[in-house]
Amino acid sequence: MxxxxxxxxxxxxxxLDKTATADAFSKLKTSSSQAFITQINELYETGMITTEEFFTHYSTIYPELTSFLIKDAWNAILLxxxxxxxxxxxxxxxxxxxxxxxxxxxxxxxxxxxxxxxxxxxxxxxxxxxxxxxxxxxxxxxxxxxxxxxxxxxxxxxxxxxxxxxxxxxxxxxxxxxxxxxxxxxxxxxxxxxxxxxxxxx
Missing domain, CATH: 3.40.50.1000 (HAD superfamily/HAD-like)
Structure with missing residues (x-):
């Protein structure tokens, strides 16, 4: 019972649109491996890094993006x-x-x-x-x-x-x-x- x-x-x-965030970032060229990006995402999802640290990590991957643009792409998954x-x-x-x-x-x-x-x-x-x-x-x-x-x-x-x-x-x-x-x-x-x-x- x-x-x-x-x-x-x-x-x-x-x-959710599960491909939206990946699609947003894939339009930008990066030399970082998907494994590294996945590691950062998992650290963030378990609260092991702060939002500011998350932005910092993504800024090293996509230096042309502001925190606002990173946030916008990250939240694109949500409908x-x-x-x-x-x-x-x-x-x-x-x-x-x-x-x-x-x-x-x-x-x-x-x-x-x-x-x-x-x-x-x-x-x-x-x-x-x-x-x-x-x-x-x-x-x-x-x-x-x-x-x-x-x-x-x-x-x-x-x-x-x-x-x-x-x-x-x-x-x-x-x-x-x-x-x-x-x-x-x-x-x-x-x-x-x-x-x-x-x-x-x-």
Whole structure:
């Protein structure tokens, strides 16, 4: 019996254009390796470097860019947050049938953009019993550590928990720990169909 639902944020609630940031930067020539860029991004997502340090690193890669242009390209991934998904979540929160947890790989720049541009962000956040952002807890999916942190911190059992994420790698780690999963396809599926799609668990 499911007692806890753990949700990802991007492409579960807020729509993303996952190629937009890479496309924005790819138009510029750089001699830096993709591995180095990925390392900087992961450090930022786990809160190991500050936003200013993030800008400094990117300025060494793209010296022609100002901090404003870097931020603009970085936030290009973020799109809209359909209200029907918020309505679904609010009804779920009102029912109090499940513990609701958000578990998102994100960073300060993205959250700042969301706070400024998504009018119902605070209403969204208030629906959750726990709200975990990778840069605040210094852990990042798909490591097992982040899932063990959530399970332990909330005293929840894997077989009474479902985790919903659009990234297969994240799903695989959760499943390996005994957590039920839904690898949602944002192009074909919507979070509002959770109970119909996973009717065998509810």
């Amino acid at each position: 499911i007692k806890t639902i753990i949700f990802d944020f991007g492409d579960v609630f807020i729509n 809209d947050f359909p209200t029907h998904r918020l309505n679904f979540l609010q009804q779920l929160a009102i029912s109090k049938q499940y513990k609701l947890i958000l578990l998102s790989n994100t960073n300060e720049l993205h959250i700042d953009w969301i706070k400024k541009n998504i009018s119902h962000y605070q209403a969204f956040k208030s629906c959750f019993d726990q709200f975990y952002l990778s840069h605040e807890i210094n852990l990042r999916k798909p490591t097992a550590d982040i899932f063990n942190f959530v399970l332990s911190k909330n005293q929840i059992l894997p077989d009474e928990t479902i985790f919903i994420d659009d990234t297969k790698e994240h799903i695989n780690t959760a499943a390996s720990l005994g957590i039920h999963t839904w690898n949602i396809d944002p192009k074909k599926e919507d979070i509002t169909t959770l109970f119909a799609t996973k009717s065998d668990l509810f």
